[in-house]
Amino acid sequence: MSEYSIELHDVKKSFDGGKDFVLKGIDLKIHRGSLTAIIGFSGTGKSVLLKHMLGLYRPTSGDVHVLGSDLSQMDDNELTQFRCKYGVLFQSAALFDDMTVLENVMFPLDEHRRQLSLEAKIQIAHKKLNMVGLEEKHYGKLPSQISGGMQKRTGLARALALDPEILIYDEPTTGLDPILTEMVDNLIVETHKLSGGATSVMVSHDLAAAFRIADFIVMLDAGKVLLSGTADDFFKSEIELVKRFVNKGMKHQ
Ligand SMILES: Nc1ncnc2c1ncn2[C@@H]1O[C@H](COP(=O)(O)OP(=O)(O)O)[C@@H](O)[C@H]1O
Ligand SMILES: [Mg+2]
Known part of the structure; x- marks a missing residue:
């Protein structure tokens, strides 16, 4: 087994047939079992990069x-x-409004684990909801009847339903208040530890959290990898843009 679970080789992506490249040759290896944070200014291609990892976009060239x-x-x-x-967990938990908490978590099991009995599926959903710290009294509620934090927990439990080997988060804490942000960040770390060796990739605008919780950090700029390494590599970097981004991001926390 390779030491990396995700590898991109010279990935380029243009949406307009080749004039403007959003990704301009990304070479990236994500360590198996690591928690990797992707950071960078808005519009630099972080979400497009994640979608390539998910196979939702196909590269114009590269693999x-x-x-x-x-x-x-x-x-x-x-x-x-x-x-x-x-x-996968994006900024909005994207729950189904007309399904209960339990039904939301059971949804991927209904789709992909059809051979399982109803009881088995309920049992798995309970286990995942328990893992993300949601109490059983909420399982029968609709998303609109629970708090934003509980909605995030439900979304995370749903993301965990199929025991994924790779967890992808795109700005999971954008728009949340500081307390909820910390809760979700901690939950991501806990989930990563409990997942039993899954690889987690998180795009985050929250630099303090990225440096605190990630094993590796990748900074994108204008569709290229500017720097990839540990938090230490970032604090020591002499690259002007990295210094500016890190100082600015850390001051705001
Ligand atoms: N489906 C698309 N079609 C055309 N352009 C896109 C598409 N998705 C993203 N882009 C462009 O790619 C660039 C990077 O976007 P994105 O990856 O969303 O940035 P961010 O780093 O903020 O996540 C932006 O200029 C965006 O407009
Ligand atoms: Mg984005």
């Missing part, structure tokens, strides 16, 4: 390997199946 498989070799059906290996 993306995940868990040893070349995503470019898969057709759309195979990619859809392959995505069972991922748990």
